[in-house]
Amino acid sequence: MSADETGLTFLDRPNSYIGRSVPRPNARRLLQGRGIYVDDLKLPRMAHVAFLRSPYPHARIRGIDTAAAKAAPGVFAVVTGAEMARVCTPWVGVLGHFKGLKSAPQYPLAIDRACWAGEAICAVVAASRAEAEDAVALLAADLEELPAAVEMERALDPDETVIHPDLGDNLAFERLLDVGEVDAAFRDAAVVVEETFQVGRHTGVCLEPRAILADWDAGEEKLTVHHSFQAPHMMQDILCKHLGLPEASVRVVCKDVGGSFGIKVHIYPDEMATVALSLMLKRPVKFVADRLESFTSDIHARDHRVKGRMAFAADGTILAAEIDDLTGIGPYSVYPRTSAVEANQVVNLVGGPYRHRNYRARARVVFQNKTPMCQYRAVGHPIAVMVTEGLVDLGAARLDIDPVEIRRRNVIPDDAHPSTAASGIRFEQLSHQAALARLVEMMDYPALRAEQAALRARGIHRGIGLATFVEITNPSAAFYGVGGARISSQDGCTLRLNPQGGVVAAIGVTEQGQGTEAIVAQVVATAVGVPMEQVRVVTGDTDATPYGGGTWASRGAGIGGEAAWQAGKALRQNVLVVAGAILQADPASLDLRGGRVVDAATGTERMPLAELGRIAYFRPDTLPPGLQPEFVVTRHYVPKDYPFAFTNGVQAAWVEVDPDTGFVRLLRHWCVEDCGTVLNPQLVDEQIRGGIVQGIGAALFEECRYDRTGQFLNATMADYLVPMAAEMPDIAVAHVVSPTLSSEIGAKGAGEAGTAGAPAAVINAINDALRPLGARVTSQPASPEVILRALGRV
Amino acid sequence: MTGGDRQVFNNRTINKNAAPLNGDRARIQGEDTRKVKAPDFAYERPESLDQVFDLLERHGDEARILAGGQSLLATLNMRLSSPGLLVDIGRVPGLAGVARAGQTIRIGAMTRHCDLAAAPPVQAHLPLLARAVPHIAHPAIRNRGTIGGSVALADPAAELPACCLAMGATMVLASRGGERRVAAADFFQGLFRTVLEPHELLAAIEVPVPPAGSVAGFDELARRHGDYAIVGLAAQGVPAGAGWQGLALAFFGADDRPVLATAAAAVLAEGGGIAAAQAALDRDLDPPGDLNGDPATKRHLARVLLGRVVGAMAEGR
Known part of the structure; x- marks a missing residue:
């Protein structure tokens, strides 16, 4: 954050909307049910597609008899994998900067082999979805069930089925890292702790399922x-590549999105198939995943087994850490981001908050016949934080040091930045010490410990769990671009001033329900100097917005917001040049505030913006010769100083464990985080709260359960337990503000902090409660059965 | 929760006059009105029991009774079942409501969960039901779901079948030939199986008014409020010194049907104490494992519930 040419910082702008919880411009529309989601759209001649999906985790497709389905009422077409491959080329989910990462070509519809239960193997297009489903039931697929590779622990065994024989084995990717003198540190340590952590496979569960409506206009x-x-x-770029279309022929529109969490940033075979079918049939084709399809074909996430150990000096100083991560990603590395990123992040993030210089890590990513796995909210973070914070708590217990105190002694000090963690990740400015101090104050830590002790005496087992974390936000091209993926890390914002003083902002970042459009409107209104009601934001249309990356890795506010700020400043400057000419004043003596041109020094109104607009657009003849108003401006932004703008924070959970039933009651939860400049406190706090709830889901409830043969056992909302409001604790959120100097607005991301830290806080709290009982849980979700087993009760 | 866990609305193929089962799609005008997801079915909404019996006799196994729809419509929409005809009994007079007649309380099969808990005879005499109803799913489902639907579905993890067992209820099965009465203990035959014949309708549930001094106990362990219980217990009995008279312990979520724990109840009746009853429970229960726990976990949780529920009953809670 820096002072601009007027001497004002971002926060000091008169009439600033920054830092205020102003209502979201789209809230009323959405609450009135006026949102437009893909399934709300109906086009003339629109058809619907339903897919036959493999019932087997691994099967050879000998043939599919389509005759009865083709003859069924309402059916327009039945298309097999081989037929579709003539229209849409396959893809391989690898990236150049993940050396050795391999995967197999993936097709929109499986051709010879299905590799997970739920993979689409044939498509039926009909006048209605119901007719398409009726016809799918008439398809006779001759499938030969093949041995399946299911358990990730067995994926690399010599006798295990190799899913893609051409690849040689089931090892998709391996990363090794060895920094400092790890062996010496462990040898000289006062205490070494060791643990194996299991983080279950779960998924995103968007309210609006995946949905796509493709409309090929053969005439145009x-x-x-x-x-x-x-x-x-x-x-747009990927459709061009795999369907052989020029860029100008493809428009992608993403209007309202009912939640995404990283689920909706990957290339899905059924969605590519839907687009290809529109090309083949020359008519609009719609696909909306039902809930069963969502569970079996949306990407899953996590599914890690991490062996970790940590070395401590007698005073609690962390000397070294070592981890061995194994993760199963399903049968394909997902395109185009790949499925190696989560394991890579685990390697990068373990030990991230702490000062130790010795670190060794191995991560192995293996194929298995389950639903593909890829990036979901807080990629890798919750695993790395669980491993790190679980080991820190073990060390604290062994050394009889309070969990707050051991973290205080080990975090990278606030005045030591810029700094680099042992894994090599670089921090511009973090605030672990300030955040920890604020957390202790918020939760009244000493009083809570006293309460815990008093209740223990009465047989009530409560625990406090802490989790310090760092979070990756505002990614530069280092994330994907350098690896060859055509994923934009830059974003642009185009502003247009209209004659009445209204501003239209078109921007490349997108709205998923999280409030991006509100943030952009706040920044633009502040930067230009107009009332927020005068700003209309356009997102999610490749024909209408500057080129950009969209929403992922907590980049909307930090990157999109900076582009909007720069564009807003430029537009204001252009307006003031014209105002200066009209008012015969030095533009530098003028400012734009609240939709009025004012004298910058006194704030006295000189001219309403609407009058300036009238002159510029309708009476340009009255302007001085040579003065051409430029009321459309575009600015772009990409972070360059650092690969990522790391944020930091700390969470705490207060839980009660019933040792007879293994049930956990969540009593309170706290989070202090530092996302730099807080543009809209309410939106940031709700991002944190929502993220914490998703993290609690992982800690206690959510899991994609498979049997030993690779069948998904709980693909319904009755059996897959998402966290519900009744079980959630009150969540208190506070902030430390360390703006990034890489941008003028200084905002970093906040979308993943909650999910990053919550599981570790909850699991550590459970273990704190169980400690007097000599029990400890290390696997998520910590179901009642897991806890009862830890207690030896069953 | 009861068999009904999902609130599903579906506007397909609703045509009272369509000849059922003829395979002819009864279409509503407009392309998109035939929404996903249920397979085609015919629908009838008879207005008398005679019409219900006509339909049941004519269509046999192909017909399914539609009561509150909280389980059936979900199974249709997931294409787990595909009956040819749904017989909606929502307009048949006399099937809903709770009334006392002498020492019996008659609960109409179409009595919805929300009305059941609020009915004065239930409030006055059947505290077990009043305690159980708030555990059934969520308000939207309790507003639609019915006791008859829940009992006839016979989901082994549902609350009301176990309550019927604990209360010694009698199921009133109506057919063209009249009514027959079946004790709850004989009614439930296994996973989603009962003694109901295809031509019969569960018309009512008759519950004896508990004797003076009777106390009720109910609890269940569910991962989230409204979920199917991992295991639950519905209990009723009269304290008698250190023991009990007429104690019934009905566990749900512990087998393929609600189960009366007779061995444990016998121990308690004799004043044998909770620990001994918990030990005896192993003879009563042989729970299969499911997603929420293996048999050992379920046995353990059943013992914990027994201790808590009976302990609370003994203390008059």
Whole structure:
């Protein structure tokens, strides 16, 4: 954050909307049910597609008899994998900067082999979804069930089925890291702790399922794709590549999106198939995943087993850490981001908050016949934080040091930045010490410990769990671009001043329900100097917005917001030049505030913006010769100083464990985090709270359960337990503000901090409660059965 | 929760006059009105019991009774079942409501969960039901779901079948030939199986008014409020010194049907104490494992519930 040419910082702008919880401009529309989601769209001649999906985790497709389905009422077409491969080319989910990462070509519909239960193997297009489903039931697929590789622990065994024989084995990727003198540190340590952590496979569960409506207009040779998605420009680029279309022929529109969490930023075979079908049939084709399809074909996440150990000096100083991570990603590395990123993040993030210089890590990513796994909210973070914070708590207990105190002694000090963690990740400015101090004060830690002790005496087992974390936000091209993925890390914002003083802002970041459009409107209104009601924000349309990356890795506010700020400043400057000419004043002596041109020094109104607009647009003849108003401006932004703008924070959970039933009651939860400049406190706090709830889901409830043969056991909302309001604790949120100097607005991301830290806080709290009983849980979700087993009760 | 866990609305193929089962799609005008997801079915909404019996006799196994729809419509929409005809009994007079006649309280099969808990005879005499109803799913489902639907579905993890067992209820099965009465203990035959014949309708549930001094106990362990219980217990009995008279312990979520724990109840009746009853419970229960726990976990949790529920009953809570 820096002072601009007027001497004012971002926060000092008169009439600033920054730092205020102003209502979201789209809230009323959404609350009135006026949102437009993909399934709300109905186009003339629109058809619906339903898919036959493999019932087997691994099967050879000997043939599919389509005759009865083709003859069924309402059916327009039945298309197999081989037929579709003539229209849409396959893809391989690898990236250049993940050396050795391998995967197999993936097709929109499986051709010879299905590799997970739920993979689409044939498509039926009909006049209605119901007719398409009726016809799917008439498809006779001759499938030969093949041995399946299911358990990730067995994926690399010599006798295990190799899913893609051409690849040689089931090892998709391996990363090794060895920094400092790890062996010496462990040898010289006063205490070494060791643990194996299991983090279960779970998924995103969006309220609005994946949905796509593709409309190929053969006359105009234009493909318009309405998509519930996070990255419209990326989708446009990929559609061009795999369908052989020029860029100008493809438009991707992402209007309202009912939640995404990283689920809707990947290339899904059934969605590519839907677009290809529109090309083949020359009519609009819609696909909306039902809940069963969502569970079995949306990407899953996590599914890690991490062996970790940590070395401590007698005073609690962390000397070294070592981890061995194993993760199963399903049968394909997902395109185009790949499925190696989560394991890579685990390697990068373990030990991230702390000062130790010795670190060794191995991560192995293996194929298995389960639903593909890829990036979901807080990629890698909750695993790394669980491992790190679990080991820190073990060390604290062994050394009889209070959990707050051991963290205080080990975090990278606030005045030591810029700094680098043992894994090599670089921090511009973090605030662990301040955040920890604020947390202790918020939760009244000493009083809570006293309460815990008093209750223990009465047989009530409560625990406090802490989790310090760092969070990756505002990614530069280092994330994907350097690896060859055509995923934009830069974003642009175009502003247009209209004659009445209204401003239209078109921007590449997208709205998923999280409030991006509100943030952009706040920044633009502040930067230009107009009332927020005068700003209309356009997102999610490749024909209408500057090129950009969309929404992922907590980049909307930090990157999109900075582009909007720069564009707003430029537009204001252009307006003031024209105002100066009209008012015969030095533009530098003028400012734009609240939709009025004012004298900068006194604030006295000189001219309403609408009058300036009238002159510029309708009476330009009265302007001085040579003065051409430029009331459309575009500015772009990409972070360059650092690969990522790391944020930091700390969470605490207060829980009660019933040792007879293994049930956990969540009593309170606290989070202090530092996302730099807080643009809209309410939106940031709700991002944190929502993220914490998703993290609690992982800690206690959510898991994609498979049997030993690879069948998904709980693919319904009755059996897959998402966290519900009744079980959630009150969540208190506070902030430390360390703006990034990489941008003028100084905002970093806040979308993943909650999910990053919550599981570790909750699990550590459970273990704190169980400590007097000599029990400890290390696997998530910590179901009642897991806790009862830890207690030896069953 | 009861068999009904999902609130599902579905506007397909609603046509009172369509000849059922003829395979002809009864279409409502407009392309998109035939929404996903249920397979085609015919629908009838008879207005008398005679019409219900006509339909049941004519269509046999192909017909399914639609009561509150909280379980059936979900199974249709997931295409787990595909009956040819749904017989909606929502307009048949006399099937809803709770009334006392002498020492019996008659609960109409179409009595919805929300009305059941609020009915004065239930409030006055059947505290077990009043305690159980708030555990059934969520308000939206309790507003639609019915006791008859829950009991006839016979989901082994549902609350009301176990309550019927604990209260010694009698199921009133109506057919063209009249009514027959079946004790709850004989009614439930296994996973989603009862003695109901295809031509029969569960018309009512008759519950004896508990004797003076009777106390009720109810609790269940569910991962989230409103979920199917991992295991639950509905209990009723009269304290008698250190023991009990007429004690019934009905566990749910512990087998393929609600189960009366007779061995444990016998121990308690004799004043044998909770620990001994918990030990005896192993003879009563042989729970299969499921997603929420293996048999050992379920046995353990059943013992814990027994201690808590009976302990609370003994203390008059």
